[in-house]
Each structure stands twice: as C-alpha cells, then as structure tokens.
Amino acid sequence: MFKSAVLKLLRQPWLWLLPLIPWWGGSLMAEDEGYYGLQARWMLHTGDWLTLHWWQEPRFDRSIGVQWLQAIAMAVGGETT
Numbered sequence: 001m002f003k004s005a006v007l008k009l010l011r012q013p014w015l016w017l018l019p020l021i022p023w024w025g026g027s028l029m030a031e032d033e034g035y036y037g038l039q040a041r042w043m044l045h046t047g048d049w050l051t052l053h054w055w056q057e058p059r060f061d062r063s064i065g066v067q068w069l070q071a072i073a074m075a076v077g078g079e080t081t
Contacts, residue, residue: 040070041079 009015039052039059052059052067 036066037070040067040074043067043071044074044079 035054039054042053043049046053049068049071050064052062052064
C-alpha cells in the first residue's frame with residue numbers, strides 16, 4: 001500500500017521540480033569568481049606565483065590556493081574568454 005502510494009507520487013512530473021525551488025532567482029556562480037579568474041590570469045602572465053595583484057597593486061587579503069589551481073588549469077588547458 002505505502003509502496004504504491006510513493007510510486008504514484010514519484011510519477012508526478014511537477015514533484016521533480018520541487019528540489020529546484022531554492023535556486024530560483026539566485027545565481028549558480030558566486031559573485032567573486034571573475035575576481036579569482038582575473039587574478040589567476042595575471043599570475044600566469046606576470047610569472048609571480050606568490051603575490052596576488054589587482055590592477056597592478058599587490059593584494060594580501062585572501063589565500064592563494066584557488067588562484068594557483070586556476071592558473072595551473074589555464075597553463076595546461078589554455079585561457080578562454
């Protein structure tokens with residue numbers, strides 16, 4: 001009895017959309033992803049892998065791990081625009 005009721009509910013297509021409600025109206029990408037990507041690109045172009053720059057000014061307000069990973073990915077796979 002319970003199994004048939006659950007199967008009947010799962011056949012309703014609108015129920016499959018319910019888990020998407022929290023994401024409606026929100027961005028799937030963080031607002032600072034472009035910031036990290038640009039810092040990684042500058043890291044790759046300047047060759048300075050220890051100092052983050054933002055428009056030629058050094059920035060020491062964040063950790064550098066994400067930018068390293070992105071710069072390595074750009075070095076291996078190439079830059080995209």
